[in-house]
Amino acid sequence: MVKIMKIRSIFENFIPYEWEISSQEVAKMANIPVEKVLRLDTNTSPFVPKKWLNKIAEMLPNLQVNQYPDTRYTELLDKICKYANVKEDCVVITNGADEGIDIVSKTFIDYGDKVIISVPTYSMLKISSQLAGAKVIEVPRKKPSFEDDVENIIQVCNREKANVIFLCNPNNPTGNFTEIERIKSIVEETDSWVIVDEAYYEYCGKSTVNLISKYPNIVIIRTLSKAFSLAGARVGYLLANEETVKKLNLVRPPNSLTVISIKLGSIALSDIQQMREWVKEIIKEREGCYNILNSIKKIEAYPSETNFILFRVKGVDANVVHKKLFSKGICVRNLSDVKGLENCLRVTIGTREQNERFLHELNYIIEKDAKSR
Ligand code: PMP
Numbered sequence: 001m002v003k004i005m006k007i008r009s010i011f012e013n014f015i016p017y018e019w020e021i022s023s024q025e026v027a028k029m030a031n032i033p034v035e036k037v038l039r040l041d042t043n044t045s046p047f048v049p050k051k052w053l054n055k056i057a058e059m060l061p062n063l064q065v066n067q068y069p070d071t072r073y074t075e076l077l078d079k080i081c082k083y084a085n086v087k088e089d090c091v092v093i094t095n096g097a098d099e100g101i102d103i104v105s106k107t108f109i110d111y112g113d114k115v116i117i118s119v120p121t122y123s124m125l126k127i128s129s130q131l132a133g134a135k136v137i138e139v140p141r142k143k144p145s146f147e148d149d150v151e152n153i154i155q156v157c158n159r160e161k162a163n164v165i166f167l168c169n170p171n172n173p174t175g176n177f178t179e180i181e182r183i184k185s186i187v188e189e190t191d192s193w194v195i196v197d198e199a200y201y202e203y204c205g206k207s208t209v210n211l212i213s214k215y216p217n218i219v220i221i222r223t224l225s226k227a228f229s230l231a232g233a234r235v236g237y238l239l240a241n242e243e244t245v246k247k248l249n250l251v252r253p254p255n256s257l258t259v260i261s262i263k264l265g266s267i268a269l270s271d272i273q274q275m276r277e278w279v280k281e282i283i284k285e286r287e288g289c290y291n292i293l294n295s296i297k298k299i300e301a302y303p304s305e306t307n308f309i310l311f312r313v314k315g316v317d318a319n320v321v322h323k324k325l326f327s328k329g330i331c332v333r334n335l336s337d338v339k340g341l342e343n344c345l346r347v348t349i350g351t352r353e354q355n356e357r358f359l360h361e362l363n364y365i366i367e368k369d370a371k372s373r
Helices: 009-013 023-030 050-062 074-084 096-108 123-131 150-160 180-189 242-248 259-269 272-295 318-327 352-372
Strands: 038-040 091-094 114-119 135-140 164-168 193-197 218-223 236-239 299-301 308-313 330-334 344-348
Touching: 023 318, 038 344, 038 352, 050 259, 074 091, 074 236, 074 259, 091 096, 091 242, 096 123, 096 164, 096 193, 096 218, 096 236, 096 242, 114 123, 114 150, 123 135, 123 164, 135 150, 150 180, 164 180, 180 193, 272 299, 272 308, 272 352, 308 318, 318 330, 318 344, 318 352, 330 352
Parallel strands: 038 330, 114 135, 114 164, 164 193, 193 218
Antiparallel strands: 091 236, 218 236, 299 308, 308 344, 330 344
16 A cells, blocks of 8 residues: 655755765775774864863763753853853753754744845755745855845845844854954844854854843854864853743753763863864964965965865866865865855865875865866
8 A cells, every 4th residue: 555644845845954975985985994084074173172081981980871961951051151151041052053053943933934044054054944934035145255245134134024034153164254243233123033153153252142131132053063172972052131042941952962961061161271272273274274275276265264164176176176085085065066155165174184184185186186087
């Protein structure tokens, strides 16, 4: 018997999240052991937080994993408040920034609501909005700076009566930052929820956090996945004013963090100095990579205030370069299919050694290899 059950109609025009291929597949293509695969496609940190892992290793025997975590995540909450300089009623702790995006969408978006997204940007902002039933309106970023087109966003928002505006600042995958005053105009001049994804905040040091005490319609999304080297631990948080946090808490699941990740997050936030050292190192490497990339004739690299660099290859097919890098065991993000980012790739900044390996192979591919195609 053939059974035809339906799934939600939103999936008729839906592009799900796409990852690059797995490290195992890259290793096979490159004919190297999987440990040699260099993943420069996920904007994570190359630094393993050994000191913090050793600390938690000592604590493990006493962690009460037989119980659910304390629902307020009290220890972690205190640390986040200190770090972000906000009151505890202004924080919602989440399982990574992705759950933050999900909670925001579920709290603010009704079926058929209009949502504005400043594009190109992190694909989960659109995916999460669509899953909540939104009609997504994409407002293109300015060229060539990739800044948010603030005037257009305000105009479109007020004309279309959009309920939510998603911004990402600094933006993934373009790496640029839109000044706080510009974001403030959007918050002031629309009757819309303005959501600012600040996943890469630590690499630029500028934040809209001071706006939350004055404006009820701004929500900030943050994470420990990037600068704090804890992508695998899944810790993020939302910042907003007290009344808005009450609304977001209607949606927050009770137990989305593990006892272990709460502890690890707390340890990390007790050692801000370590994070700052890593960030300093990444920024130094980023500037070096940026200069080297731009010294290659067939490459145009865009300035970045994050831990990655977007670059366009010229006179060579980016898909070929991407594939050739795979064959050397190096994985970067291919953005060639994204509107406005034609023939672009994005590389995460790694350690000096990793960056040198990437730059060496890229240079070889661009100058010698790709020519022969
Ligand atoms: N926001 C942006 C802009 C990101 O780039 C990412 C990760 N790629 C996330 C959110 C998700 O981060 P998390 O690991 O905290 O879920």
